[in-house]
Amino acid sequence: MSEPSKIVKTIASIIFPFTMVFGIYVILHGHLTPGGGFQGGAIVASGIVLLLVAFGSAEIAKRVKESHLSILESIGALSFISLALLGLSTTFFYNFLAGSNFIFGRIPPFGSNPGDMNTGGVLPLMNISVGLKVIAGLSAIVLVLSLFARSRKQRKR
Amino acid sequence: MPFQEIINIVLPLMIVASAVIVVALKDLLAAAIALAVMSLLLSLEFYMLHAPDVAIAEAGVGACLTTAILIFAIKATRRMEDGR
Numbered sequence: 001m002s003e004p005s006k007i008v009k010t011i012a013s014i015i016f017p018f019t020m021v022f023g024i025y026v027i028l029h030g031h032l033t034p035g036g037g038f039q040g041g042a043i044v045a046s047g048i049v050l051l052l053v054a055f056g057s058a059e060i061a062k063r064v065k066e067s068h069l070s071i072l073e074s075i076g077a078l079s080f081i082s083l084a085l086l087g088l089s090t091t092f093f094y095n096f097l098a099g100s101n102f103i104f105g106r107i108p109p110f111g112s113n114p115g116d117m118n119t120g121g122v123l124p125l126m127n128i129s130v131g132l133k134v135i136a137g138l139s140a141i142v143l144v145l146s147l148f149a150r151s152r153k154q155r156k157r
Numbered sequence: 158m159p160f161q162e163i164i165n166i167v168l169p170l171m172i173v174a175s176a177v178i179v180v181a182l183k184d185l186l187a188a189a190i191a192l193a194v195m196s197l198l199l200s201l202e203f204y205m206l207h208a209p210d211v212a213i214a215e216a217g218v219g220a221c222l223t224t225a226i227l228i229f230a231i232k233a234t235r236r237m238e239d240g241r
Contacts, residue, residue: 053228138218152233
């Protein structure tokens with residue numbers, strides 16, 4: 001299979017920032033709108049995979065190492081578990097930030113409202129850590145697969 | 158007939174049609190793209206059934222990541238007509 005054409009590369013580099021912004025929006029608004037950590041992470045990872053398909057795995061593997069993605073994934077899992085453990089003075093997964101007027105700590109107004117970003121307590125932070133883990137995991141899967149396919153093809157030649 | 162009911166009848170038919178196209182196509186790359194189309198229509202159907210959460214996950218994972226994995230797998234193979 002030949003190298004992707006200039007049209008594919010140009011369209012991919014135009015669409016990529018919009019995909020990133022939409023994915024991060026879905027992650028950050030996980031406690032207000034449909035979506036959350038997994039959905040937003042899948043969108044961001046699909047943007048990275050778009051670059052991987054358009055520009056080839058060799059170009060991306062120069063900038064993103066698989067070990068870096070592995071570190072990012074571990075950071076996501078560890079921050080999720082440590083946020084759950086921080087509420088252990090009451091129960092596991094206790095929402096200790098809600099109503100504390102600290103970060104994400106405001107109490108939402110009563111009745112129907114457009115939605116306040118600064119609410120939810122510990123849930124947005126957990127959405128962010130799940131999003132980090134999903135981004136790193138899904139991109140690492142496709143990156144390793146593409147590198148393996150490429151090395152296998154070179155060996156055949 | 159209201160618009161929503163028409164959509165709810167037409168969309169499953171289109172999903173089944175694109176799934177049949179996936180099986181019928183001989184070219185593997187074209188079949189992978191048809192599978193992505195089927196996944197996209199399925200996510201639209203999830204949205205029509207009031208499950209936007211599942212629709213976003215299906216659009217991200219089914220339409221994009223699965224297609225990319227299939228394309229990389231097809232890249233590592235060779236067409237039978239080209240000989241060896």
